[in-house]
Amino acid sequence: MTLRPISLRINGAEYQFEVEPQETLVQLLRERLRLMRTKEGCGVGECGSCTVIMDKRAVASCLVLAVDTDGSEIVTTEGMCSDTELQPMQEVFVDHLAMQVRVGVSTLSARQEYLTFCHLCCGHCAVKVTVADNVIVDMTPDFESGLSNEQCVFKKGRLSIPEIHLHPDRLLYPLKRAGAKGEGRWERISWDEALDTIADKLKTIREELGPEYVVFGLGEPHGLEFAFAQRFASVYGSPNVTTPGWFCGVPFQTANAFTFGQGAVPDEEHIPELLVLWGINPNHTSGGIRRQTVSNIVESGTKIVVIDPRKIDMAGVADLWIRPRPGTDGALAMGLLKVLVEEELYDEGFVRDWTIGFDDLKAELATFTLTDVAEATWVPEEQIVELARMIGKNKPTCLQWGNGIDQGVHPFQTHRAISILAAISGNLNTPGGIVLPDAEHNYVRPGKFYMLSKRAPVAGKTIGKEYPMTIKSTSVPSWLLTRAILDEKPYMPRMAIFMLTNPATSFINSKETLRGPHEAGILGRPRSIHDSDRHPCGHSLAGGIRDGARRGGLLAGLVQRGARASKGGRSPG
């Protein structure tokens, strides 16, 4: 394909490029100049996130060929903003209260500001909420808090939270099914009736069958739900708690713990020489590394490596993009270790002082060749060598790996191999690498609060006890729960309480999952009434409040009912 020379001005600077005819302006801006604030959203000119100014006119840069920009003047948002003051556009936004959700709900003087945090993801960014007449009218990141802060509250929070809070279908009180399952008819019941109904059922099942016949299903925690639910389960005596941890974080954290003795996080205070993003796109989703840090790293000119079969947006700006065959990340990690060890690029001091079994690793690495790795992973040998050398020679290297690996095959062993790679290349607990947080001060250790060890649940009755490490590290594997319900092996649970999760979408094999609870006749608790008809369980809905404290309150209420039901014994919760 013939390359064509173009010369253009971008944000006031002159550039010359040789471009392929099919290259778009957004690709040029992002991939050649790392001007990441111009995003390719829809790619077809509808969403507006790729808008740039071309010769004084706004254009959709995803639908402009780079060859057509020859001689043009381009301005991107980078060219419009400064770190120190508001730009005319921003001032106009401020003047007109633009981007606010419900301008005119009440006068400005009747507004109150509250400092809180965002519940949308587990990042829990500090947020300032503006309330007028008990209605949320605006949300902004709380920059003054000094805490970590993503910018998504501007869009996601401002536009979605007030809508959810005021949505007519939002669950504000308990509902009990009034018609047949799936009919969507519900009647309002009091909190007392809801708690009594659930507590009675819990009590009956525990007395007649045993506590293990009640299953607790948890989803993405927005607050302390896991702690409360786990505590409730252990107080009740059921060992059967299932969470989505098996495909979100637990294999990674467990591997970290097995390899380092504890979890490790990226050091965001120092810019690394090399950033390796493995099965993770921190520019789109949250993870160990915040978007602001990613922006800083990108702008600083740090080398970037992306390991992902798909061309995620970070792959476009990467110095090296490796596309492994899905599911072969473990083999790739072993290949990298082989080069690192055999070319002696590892950190000798670290290996001498802080590792055990290095010779075993060496022997293991000698059992295969790089050709084997290339065949298994579809990654060319020279790329494996190149990446290993980059990791060995660029200090510090920050390795970030994410759910892309958790959701693949053998995630635990894969994470261990990558953990070893990060450690022996000398990038563990070094500025700019990954660091081990001070466990005493930075981490709340809720283990005692969970009370699993003190109040041992019914011994030997855990579903999936043949997977002791999984049970220990996260929860009952969800597919075993489905099998238990369908095959009655080892026994069929009679009741389940699902919090913040819809098993139909979060368990493996939705079809079977949907079959299971129908046959078992199980209690559930979806997030909104819309969910309830799709929710496989849905006998009654106890509230739908997007607030961790209230959910905790529900469980505390249940504990008290349980205690009262068992003739006034002191609540163990």
Place this chain on the structure above:
Amino acid sequence: MNVPAFEYLPATSLAEACALLAAHAPGARVIAGGTDLLVKMKHRRLVPPYLVDLKDVPGLDHIRHDTGDGLRIGPLATIESVKQSVDVRKRYPMLHQAAACMATVPIRNRATVVGNICNGSPSAEMAPALIALGATAEIVGVDGARSALVEDFFVGPGCTILRPDEIVAELRVPEPSAGSGGIYEKYSLRRMDVALAGAAALVVPDGETCGDIRVVLSAVAPTPIRATAAERVLRGQVPTEALLAQAAAEAAAQSRPISDIRGSAEMRVKKVEELSGRAIRGALKAARLEVTR
């Protein structure tokens, strides 16, 4: 999203562009604004091996009005520039309306009026107004030039009368008849979205009567169509509420919409009745004709 690879052929004159198209027929396509073409290419609905770019050809972005001659729109004139043209706004308000409700500013800044027609979409936003105004397309090809009414330009979805080597060199819109009034009405989920149904009406008054009338529908048939039955109801008549309702019903009856992800055929038929009724009423008012009871 990636654009599939193609060979880029910049032309410096219309004749050269036609020659390039002929030399690489039938795979070569013309690119002007690219806002339709590149979307089709990204979705792999169209993978042309060659693109002939007109943007280096000088003098193609004109919008010129001369009294007596009418309006001339060059193939690189963008929809935004047509929207902002004072001549268009003053003399062809219907065209201004169509341009103003088409997509978003960033799209209109690249998309061309001629490209909108050449894309051959049944929902071409500019088509109803151009057809109602009696516009012609001046076409050039390797074998010479020809001229065709925009009304006869469309053959089917994505298909026009253009031969592989031909280019629309100009759109000509005649001077509107004295006292005439025209309105374009569009229905879409959001203003910027593609029309689910569109209706343009142009009325030329003759005393108290509706001397001539054109009603054009878009997005409700394989091509933009004249609602001739609706026109017959009102032509030469003193407009009344009953005739207006009858004309709108005839327009709906003549539409042949499809059901797709945006809406059902039934809904579109209803919308045609509503839109054409509104467009005709608006056109009558603009032509200062009273609708009697």
